[in-house]
Amino acid sequence: MPELPEVETIIRGLRPDLVGKRVQSVDLRWARTLATPSPVEFKKRLRGQKIEAVTRRAKYIHLHLSKGHLLIHLRMSGDLLLRERTQAPEKHDRLILTLSNGSSLAFNDARKFGRVWLTDNPDEVLARLGPEPLDAAFTSQVFYERLQAHRRQLKPLLLDQSFLAGLGNIYTDEALHMAGLHPRTKSDLISREQVEDLWRAVRDVLQEGIRRNGASIDWVYRGGEFQNHFRVYDRGGEPCPVCGTAIQRILVGQRGTHICPTCQPKVGD
DNA sequence: CACGAGACCTGTTCGC
């Protein structure tokens, strides 16, 4: 479910309830959720820690603790929820932290792809990430140079978190449609003007996603409403909002991809 | 280096 706007929505919601609280107890219900350290170490080091800040880097949730850092990646189906301490664990809860204010923080993840790290050096996990797309440092010139440095299909490149951090399948399709670019276009073949359009599209679509509290599809519901404003994603067969042509669903880099064949003509190759 | 296939998992939806 979660891409940058969904993760941003989650941390904004949780932050006021988490900052200043202490971890009283740790209930690890699916051991493989833990990337590092060992379960025994994890519990020992986490208990008693105070949550000092809640931030986001790309799709990672970052809890800054009095000593150490808890990083959480929700992957496909993860969710982070505040519960009443008295509430019984739910079916897919993988980790539950009981907090000092009588609530608990539950990491729920049906597909078990999500991961949690407890580390003194968050860079061990985050260092390989590319630029943060909404950062002031991510200029269209930086984007242009990075695109030129590769000869790859645009969509898989935009999904590569070491190239640009935070986009997922939804926002990539939306941004490429907004910029009028075909997802298979080679990254070094687009003009400076097209890069400018794509740069603006990426930032606009992420900001719109955040403004609408993210997108919620299917049974993994979070209360966002961006799903009601998709231009192409999950809209195969429906008319393109710009030109009316039927939206196509194709496969690019093994990911379902949605394009308007009129607005996003193939280039180069 | 770029790309495809397969793995990791469970749940929902679609087609027959």
Added chain:
DNA sequence: TGCGAACAGGTCTCGT
């Protein structure tokens, strides 16, 4: 209704 196949918001590793 039943049942298998296809598919899902992500990322990693391996082989070509």
